[in-house]
Amino acid sequence: MDPTDQRRRTANARADFLSAGASVSGAVPEIVAASWQRSLQAGVDTDEVRAQYFQDLDTSSRLVRSAQPIIDRLSGEAADIPLSIALTDSKARVLSRLDTSSAVGARLDGISFASGFQYAEGNVGTNGVGTVFEAGQPVHVVGAQHFHERLQPFACAGAPIRDPLTGHIEGVLDISCLAEDSNPLMRSLVRTAAQNIERSLLLDRSVLQQALFETFVKTDSRTRGAVLAVGGSVVMGNSVAQALFDPAEQRTIQEHLRYLGTRKGHVVDEIELPTGNVVRLHGTRVIVGDTVAGVVVEVVLRHEEPAASARRRSVEAAPVTSVDRPAVRHRSAATRPVSQSPLWKRACAEILAALAQHQALLVVGETGAGKFSLVVDLYKRATPAGRSRLVDAAELGKDSFGSEPLEAVSEPTLWIFRNIDGLSSDGTKRLNAILLAVADGESPAYIAATLSDANVDSELPFRAALVHFEHSVTVPPLRHRTEDIPMVVAQVLRKLSALRERRVSPAAMRVICGYSWPGNIRQLEEALRAALGKRPVGEIRPEDLPGYCHQSARRQLTGLEAIERDAIVRALHDADGNRVQAAAALGIARSSLYRKLRTFGIETI
Known part of the structure; x- marks a missing residue:
């Protein structure tokens, strides 16, 4: 078909x-x-470009x-x-x-196709970036094929860049030009370039793993003790570590190493294992460029519980059997299990x-991690x-906030100032006045405050009160x-279902344990x-859990992707x-289904 006739046919089809x-x-x-259907359902404006701007780009990834x-x-x-x-990141934001x-370039600037702007399909309609994420395959969009009016002077070809090991789309490579300069070879060109980037990603990952392996070998050669290494999906342990710690202890150490890999400072720590044994960790982060490849540590057993030692000998002598994981049931407060996490135990001990x-x-942690509840629970345990x-940060920011905290109290009182990183300058001044008054007073008052660890290094007003x-x-x-x-599932179920006994099936528990819970x-x-809303009585099953629980993909899904994931x-x-x-x-x-399963990280069904 003549190009002019094709453009006219496309424009007429779009208008209809x-x-x-x-x-x-x-x-x-x-x-x-x-x-076009998805763009219409998402309410994309056909006249005004609504690309959202972001500053938190990782341009050294x-x-x-x-x-x-x-x-x-x-x-x-x-x-x-x-x-x-x-080049875009996994959230359709232009990196470069x-x-x-x-x-x-000047005309692309005019439609906000520039570094920092997000070109998700739900914001700007059909395009060579957002549509690639939605379709999961290369696309070539020319002229009137764009849903948005202001994008029609252009032609764009985009291809997904997938992590070679996980299959997740890490970003999109896009080539754009004026519509009259479009060429069918653009799609082949961008697809080939994207594949080259994927090979480079694989090589880069191999470099990270090689660096981790070399550090592990060097550490193992200079010590007679236990050595463990964790990085990405790689876990390594020498023969001493395998013999010294049982599988549960090794998993606990490995999880703690992943945590240490995300923190700053030296990789030196001491933790208590579920068996009661205490180990000291000393090692290093393996860094390649700006990327942390993993953590390698020497593990020294500082204290071994006699019961744990006896259990270890009995386990080594006993035959190996396989049993199903029991369903989670409610327990009374007296028999409620205690935390097995060294990090949680440490936080409890330090708060007490x-x-x-x-x-x-000052209690720091991610939103929803249970900071406030933990402080209150431990305080009640220590001071019945x-x-x-x-006192919420929003309450402190109000002019109507009273002076009750300044008044003397006759009984022990814990004042918890929640989310102080949300304080305004005026709210911070009020908090300062309260804390000064409490410090100068003689009342039996305890002071605690919570904030998100994402704001610890910020320059927000609350920092003036940290003194x-x-x-x-x-x-x-x-x-x-x-x-x-x-244990947490059991506690939450007890809270939600009051006096009724509720259980989670082993299959549903595997789904819950496999999700990252951001x-x-x-x-x-x-x-x-x-x-519980889906199954008011009986055992909770995997299909009762929300769709996102079944995914292991780390990137944030769009609204349409979430709907598609739930349908799958x-x-x-x-x-x-x-x-x-x-x-x-x-x-x-079926091939499309398998691709979507990889994209969404659905592995538990």
């Missing part, structure tokens, strides 16, 4: 679609037609490092062609853009010590006759205390509340995990 929702079957490629040489080479080869080459033509010494305590008073605090404690996120998840205990509570999870449960039946029920090819 927007005016009456008419079918565009055959008028445009299926991938474009599906994108492994993706950028791996992609830059390929982009430079591609730019050199296309120096005589007026185009622009862009390299122009071979200043004229094309600070309360015992009347030290003003005491009372507690919560009043004598001790800080970090509460670990739920993903770094996986050994406690069955929203921590608060998100777990929401998930279990939703499951329901179809798989209805088909008892049969992929062929699920694909047929969803009306998609």
Whole structure:
């Protein structure tokens, strides 16, 4: 078909679609037609570009490092062609853009296709970035095929860049030019370049793993003790570590090493294992460029419980058997299990010590990790006759906030100032006045404050009040205390179902334990509340849990992706995990289903 006739046909099809929702079957490629439908359902404005701007870009990531040489080479080869080459992250945010033509670059600036702007399909409609994420495959969008009016002067070809090991889309490579300069070879060109970046990612990952392995070998050669290494999906341990610690102890140490890998400072620590044994960890972070490849440590057994030693000998002598994991049941407060997480135990011990010494305590941790609840619970345990008073940051910021905290009290009182990182300048001044008054008074008052660890290094107003605090404690996120998840699930169920006994099936518990819980205990509570809503009585099963619980993908899904993920999870449960039946029920090819399972990280069904 003549290019002019094709452009006219596409423009007419788009006009009919927007005016009456008419079918565009055959008028445009299926991938474009599906994108138009999604864009319409998402309420994309066809006239105004609504690309959101972000400042928190990681421009020194492994993706950028791996992609830059390929982009430079591609730019050199296309120096005589007026185009622009862009790289995005996994959230469709433009990380970099390299122009071979200043004229094309200026026009792209006019539609906010520039570093920091997000080109998700739900914001700007059909395009060579957002549509790649939605379709999971390369796309070529020309002229009127763009849903948005202001994007129609351009042609863009985009291809996904997948992590070679996980299959997750790490970003998109996009080539854009004016529509009249479009060439069908653009799609092949960008796909080849994206594949080259994926090979570079694999090589980069291999470099990280090689560096971790070399450090592990060097450490093992100079010590006769136990050596463990953790990095990404790699776990290594020498023969001494295998013999000295049972599998549960090794998992606890490994989880703690992952935690230490995310922190600053020296890799030196001492933790108590579930058996009661105490070990000292001393090692190093392995860093390649700006990336932490992992952690390698020597593990020294500082104290071994006699009972643990006896259990170890009996386990070594006993035959190995396989048993099913029991369902989680409610227990009375007297028989409630205690935490097995060294990080959680440490946080509890440090909070109790600070309360015992009347030290003003700062409790730091991720949102939803249970900071406030933990402080209150430990205070009540240590001071049964005491009372507690919560003061939220929003309350301190109000002019109507009273002076009750300044008044003398006759009984022990714990004042908890929650989310102080949200304080305004006026709120910070009020907090300062309260803390000064308490310090000068003689009332039996305890002071604690909570804040998000994401804001610890910020320049927010609350920092002016930190001088009043004598001790800080970090509460670990739920993903770094996986050994406690069955216990936490039982506690949450007890809270949600009151006096009724509720259980979680072993299969559902495997799903829960496999999820990373970025929203921590608060998100777990929401998930279990939703499951109880689906199954008011009886044992909670995997299909009762929200769809996101079944995914291991780390990137944030768009609204449409979340809907699609939930539909896939329901179809798989209805088909008892049969992929062929699920694909047929969803009306998609089996290969498409497998690709979406990799994209969403669905592995538990």
